[in-house]
Every structure is written in structure tokens, then in C-alpha cells.
Amino acid sequence: MTDDEQEIFDKLSELLQPFNEKQVELKPQTEIAVDLAIDSVSVMDFVMEVEDHFDMDIPLNVLSDTHTMKDLISVVQARKKT
Amino acid sequence: MVDLLDKNKALMERMQRVAQAGSRVGPVNEKLLSPTRAMIDGRDTILAGTNNYMGVTFEASCIEAGQRALAEHGTGTTGSRIANGSYAIHEELERELAGFLGMKHCIVFSTGYQANLGMMAGLAGPKDTIFLDADSHSSIYDGCTLSGAQLVRFRHNDAADLDKRLTRMGDTGGGHLVVLEGIYSMLGDRAPLADFVEVKKKHGFQLLVDEAHSFGVLGPNGCGLADEAGLMHEADFVVGTFSKSIGAIGGFGASNHPLFETVRYSSKPYMFTASPSPASVATATAAVKLLAREPERRDRLQANSARLFHGLRGLGLELGCDEVSPVIAVKCADEPSTLVMWNELLAAGVYVNIALPPGTPGKLCLLRCSVSAAHTEAEIDRIIELFATVVAGKQLTAASAAGA
Ligand SMILES: Cc1ncc(COP(=O)(O)O)c(C=O)c1O
Numbered sequence: 035m036t037d038d039e040q041e042i043f044d045k046l047s048e049l050l051q052p053f054n055e056k057q058v059e060l061k062p063q064t065e066i067a068v069d070l071a072i073d074s075v076s077v078m079d080f081v082m083e084v085e086d087h088f089d090m091d092i093p094l095n096v097l098s099d100t101h102t103m104k105d106l107i108s109v110v111q112a113r114k115k116t
Numbered sequence: 117m118v119d120l121l122d123k124n125k126a127l128m129e130r131m132q133r134v135a136q137a138g139s140r141v142g143p144v145n146e147k148l149l150s151p152t153r154a155m156i157d158g159r160d161t162i163l164a165g166t167n168n169y170m171g172v173t174f175e176a177s178c179i180e181a182g183q184r185a186l187a188e189h190g191t192g193t194t195g196s197r198i199a200n201g202s203y204a205i206h207e208e209l210e211r212e213l214a215g216f217l218g219m220k221h222c223i224v225f226s227t228g229y230q231a232n233l234g235m236m237a238g239l240a241g242p243k244d245t246i247f248l249d250a251d252s253h254s255s256i257y258d259g260c261t262l263s264g265a266q267l268v269r270f271r272h273n274d275a276a277d278l279d280k281r282l283t284r285m286g287d288t289g290g291g292h293l294v295v296l297e298g299i300y301s302m303l304g305d306r307a308p309l310a311d312f313v314e315v316k317k318k319h320g321f322q323l324l325v326d327e328a329h330s331f332g333v334l335g336p337n338g339c340g341l342a343d344e345a346g347l348m349h350e351a352d353f354v355v356g357t358f359s360k361s362i363g364a365i366g367g368f369g370a371s372n373h374p375l376f377e378t379v380r381y382s383s384k385p386y387m388f389t390a391s392p393s394p395a396s397v398a399t400a401t402a403a404v405k406l407l408a409r410e411p412e413r414r415d416r417l418q419a420n421s422a423r424l425f426h427g428l429r430g431l432g433l434e435l436g437c438d439e440v441s442p443v444i445a446v447k448c449a450d451e452p453s454t455l456v457m458w459n460e461l462l463a464a465g466v467y468v469n470i471a472l473p474p475g476t477p478g479k480l481c482l483l484r485c486s487v488s489a490a491h492t493e494a495e496i497d498r499i500i501e502l503f504a505t506v507v508a509g510k511q512l513t514a515a516s517a518a519g520a
Contacts, residue, residue, distance in 0.1 A: 091268050094269060
């Protein structure tokens with residue numbers, strides 16, 4: 035991971051903690067919904083925290099192709115640039 | 117090859133857990149006795165979870181209208197209105213509803229769920245953006261997905277959050293649709309419509325209000341939250357269902373927009389499904405007329421809602437919202453205790469809804485009551501009494517156990 039990716043990963047991990055009830059260890063390849071066993075509403079609530087922190091919109095349509103932490107890092111990176 | 121239903125194994129386990137706790141998800145009403153009573157497990161049970169807000173399901177005028185339509189027009193329409201044509205009674209219902217709402221156009225759908233699918237998909241396309249409240253009903257989420265529009269979710273009832281997102285989004289080159297609900301089905305809270313209208317004035321989006329739980333219920337004319345707030349002219353599109361205050365089945369979309377009639381042809385959930393059956397259409401029309409004729413039903417609903425709201429609050433229970441609403445949800449500690457209490461309430465003679473995550477906002481476990489104009493004061497008092505013994509007792513025991 036680049037420094038930028040690591041920074042985003044650390045922030046996402048922090049924002050994900052309140053939803054990570056099972057305290058699953060987070061890695062870039064962690065599948066957020068599946069590995070943490072959290073429901074679709076919780077995933078959307080988590081993404082809202084991400085939107086607020088990075089001051090960006092992540093439309094729900096994007097989420098159907100976003101599964102892993104790494105996917106989400108790419109989404110945040112792409113949307114930070116625009 | 118993978119078995120398609122393998123992924124439902126966890127769901128099966130959850131269903132079995134619920135069954136072991138002694139409950140069926142959705143008990144069987146062996147016989148309906150009235151809008152507010154049914155025989156369940158051989159017991160005369162008060163219904164306090166059926167969204168039968170106006171209590172019209174056994175009204176003589178509605179039943180007669182349904183029976184007449186059944187005899188005169190038959191059991192089903194056997195196709196969509198685009199393919200088979202409309203029945204005069206479909207058009208009569210649309211005229212009746214438009215008149216009730218004081219709006220120019222109304223389109224009837226086969227259910228409220230389809231009304232939301234049909235409205236979102238008929239109004240918005242891939243170039244447009246829909247901003248939806250985080251607590252929106254599933255039919256709104258599904259309609260938004262079907263539309264192919266870009267979907268932005270804003271914080272529940274938070275006009276400032278919507279404002280922020282609209283500002284951040286700027287001009288997208290497409291239309292912007294904001295979707296709210298009159299009364300939210302789980303917690304019973306209303307959208308702060310005046311705040312959203314301020315944001316509308318600033319950004320100029322089009323507004324859709326799903327009045328599923330508020331049509332017939334709120335406002336001086338019973339048109340819903342927009343009517344109550346004196347802001348009917350700001351609702352570009354109104355959605356409603358017949359499955360609650362109207363006591364039938366079906367749904368509608370209404371608008372003053374000069375192009376609104378085109379939605380019939382841009383909406384697959386309208387085009388590619390059978391139109392509502394003659395009996396449903398006729399009972400719905402009769403119920404709309406009844407609600408117009410008997411505004412005192414709204415007063416009775418309001419009085420009953422206030423009685424239950426203050427009664428439950430008086431027991432020290434934590435409710436879903438702070439204002440009197442016909443949806444009154446009691447917050448519970450966790451899933452197992454909610455299941456136990458729900459079963460005990462049913463065994464003691466009152467049916468309420470059990471609502472669990474992910475169907476609830478904020479992972480809440482709820483015992484959800486819906487009040488009817490047809491409840492008697494004695495029935496409301498009995499519901500409070502049973503919550504006092506079954507629920508208030510439990511919550512206190514749990515609290516004192518935690519304190520000990
Ligand atoms: C907010 C909301 N919209 C739409 C619907 C769908 O209505 P129907 O039961 O007619 O499909 C419901 C209820 O089920 C609802 O709560």
C-alpha cells in the first residue's frame with residue numbers, strides 16, 4: 035500500500051470499529067459485510083460516516099461493486115480527486 | 117454446483133430460534149371479529165399492529181361496494197391497463213383520489229410497494245440523482261435501484277445534512293428528486309417538512325412524499341403530512357397505499373405536473389402487472405369517500421393515539437418518538453427479550469408487531485403498536501395494562517438485575 039492508501043485504510047478502520055462488534059481483524063482484503071457479518075443497513079451507516087469524514091458523496095450504486103476494504107480505499111481515492 | 121438457497125442457512129437458523137422461543141413470524145388470524153379483534157390461537161385478541169388506522173375494513177358501505185363490483189365486473193382484470201384497457205372503476209378511483217388530495221392527476225398501482233417502484237422508476241433515470249432519507253421503506257430503496265438513478269442517502273430527518281449533500285453535488289446535468297415519508301413506519305416520527313421545504317427553495321429539487329402511514333391520517337383534509345404542515349403545494353409528487361387507512365389493497369401516485377400522465381408509460385411496475393381487481397378498486401373508492409365524509413375518524417384516531425402514547429410513556433417505557441403518532445414503538449433491550457415479551461403479549465391477548473434489525477433503524481428491537489380509530493378506550497386501556505405487566509415489569513427487572 036502507498037502512504038496515501040495506508041492513511042485511508044487506518045481512517046476507515048477507525049470509522050468501522052463501532053460496527054465491528056465481533057472485533058474481526060481488518061486487512062485490505064477483508065470483505066466488509068461478509069467478514070464482519072454486518073447487515074446492509076449497517077454497511078450504509080458506516081459509509082455515511084466515511085462520507086462525512088472525507089466530505090464526499092459515495093452514491094449507493096457504487097456500493098454494489100465495493101466489497102473489500104481495498105475496494106473502498108479505491109473509491110475514496112477516486113472521489114477525493116474529483 | 118452451489119445450491120442457491122445455501123446462503124439462507126443462517127436465516128433458517130434464525131427462524132428456528134424464533135420458533136423455539138414459541139412464536140411464529142406472523143401468527144395466523146383464524147377469524148377476524150372486527151377491525152380491532154381477531155381469534156388467534158383460539159383466543160379473542162386485540163389487534164394493535166395492523167396499520168388499520170381508520171378502522172374501515174368492516175364498513176358496510178365498503179363491503180357492499182366490493183361485493184357489487186365483484187358481481188358486476190368479475191373477480192379479476194386478467195391483465196394490465198396498458199394491455200387490457202382500464203375499467204371505468206379504475207378511472208373513478210383515480211378521480212376520487214385526485215379530488216380528495218386536491219391534485220390534478222392520480223395513477224393507481226396494484227400495491228403501495230409497486231407505487232414506489234413505479235414512481236421512482238417512472239420519474240428518475242440514470243442521468244438523475246435521488247436523495248433519499250436513510251430510514252426510507254424498502255419499497256423506496258428498491259424503486260430507487262430500479263430507476264438506475266444515482267442514489268445519495270442523507271441522515272434521517274436531517275434537512276441540514278440534505279442541504280450539505282446537495283451543495284456538494286452541485287449541478288449534475290440531471291434532475292434531482294428528494295424522497296421523504298410522512299410518518300416513518302417503524303418509529304412513528306414525521307419528516308420535518310418545513311425544514312426540507314427551506315432546502316427545496318434554496319436548491320430547487322423536486323419533492324416526493326410517501327404518505328403511506330399518513331394519508332387519511334394527518335392534516336385538516338386527511339391528505340397527509342404535507343396537508344398537516346400546510347405545504348401541499350410543495351409536494352411535487354405524493355405516494356400512498358390502500359393497505360393502511362383505506363383498508364384495501366393497492367397504491368397511488370399523484371401530482372399536478374402537466375406531464376404526469378406519461379408516467380403510466382415510463383413505469384414498468386405500472387405497465388407490466390395486472391391492474392387492481394374490481395373488488396379492491398371499489399372498496400378503495402368507497403373508503404376514500406368514507407374518509408371524506410367522516411373526518412371525525414381522524415379525531416378518534418388522534419385521541420386513541422394520545423391515550424396509548426401517554427399511557428405507555430407513563431409506564432416509563434422508552435418510545436420511538438416524542439410526538440403523538442398512530443405508530444407507537446416501544447424500544448426493547450435485545451432480540452431474545454423482545455421475542456419473549458412479544459409472545460407473552462400475544463398469549464395475554466394483544467397482537468403488536470415485533471420489529472428487529474435490519475428492518476429497524478439504529479439496530480433497534482421494537483414492539484410496535486399501530487392505533488386504530490376503531491379501538492375503543494377500553495381496548496386502549498387493556499393494551500396499556502398488558503404492557504404494564506408484560507413489558508414494564510421485564511424492563512425494570514432487567515434494569516435492576518443489571519444494577520445488582
Ligand atoms: C412507507 C411505506 N411505503 C410503502 C409501503 C408499501 O405499501 P403496500 O403494503 O401497499 O405495498 C409501506 C407499507 O408496507 C410503507 O410503510
